[in-house]
Amino acid sequence: MPWLRFCAWLRDGCGHGFVRGNAMISSAHARTLANLAGACCLALLLGACGGGGLSLPSFSSSQPAPEAEPGVAPEMPASIRADEIVGRWGLASFQNPADRARTEAAARAQCKNPYVIGAGSSGGVIMHLADQATPQELRLKGSPTGKNYIGPSGPTPGEQDREIVSFDGRVMITRFVDKDAATRYGNMVYVRCGPKA
Structure with a gap:
């Protein structure tokens, strides 16, 4: 799965070996960035499961109709x-x-x-x-x-x-x-x- 490879890439130092020249970041910053990215990935994955408490905003125009109170009818x-x-x-x-x-x-x-x-x-x-x-x-x-x-x-x-x-x-x-x-x-x-x- 591509997202697992991405998470492993972040965990292993964000492509530390691919960076050339003076653009390299310290390992302490790389580890912080990797942890932050991992938390974001985890939040997105849990949100995509739709398992209950976490809901992401929807951009659809349809909204559920409001329910009437039980036993009460419109006039x-x-x-x-x-x-x-x-x-x-x-x-x-x-x-x-x-x-x-x-x-x-x-x-x-x-x-x-x-x-x-x-x-x-x-x-x-x-x-x-x-x-x-x-x-x-x-x-x-x-x-x-x-x-x-x-x-x-x-x-x-x-x-x-x-x-x-x-x-x-x-x-x-x-x-x-x-x-x-x-x-x-x-x-x-x-x-x-x-x-x-």
Whole structure:
């Protein structure tokens, strides 16, 4: 192999016998130069093996695509439109699925003091996030799994999003994605209120 002959040549004094005239270098300098060249050769050989830790710069223009976070999808349209949930709603909550019918009746009774979901200026809806006193514009977001979410723009599902568990136009049930908020708020039941008399 040519590189082995080159390394041997460096080790043996860098062609000490081929140098003529006053151009000869001292053996101490030749040995230092040989050691330095040997270290460089070794580094290049190890780098060429691609064995892990050492990587050489690449001059290619292709770069690997950034990976998305697992379980988080890019924002996509929801199958429920914002104008379908804008309006006045009675609101109640349950933890135990057996309490759903009773909770729907309790939510319907809340229509005397309804929770209003307003239309946002950017096509979203005006609602509260968990633990926030001031409502803000949120987006309806879809996902590749077919689930719909309500939350601030960003990855789906985001920590501040709530999943729309069910929606039939008259009753909507949501649950916060954040486990702590989901435990505190439970399944939130929205029952559409009739027009004011």
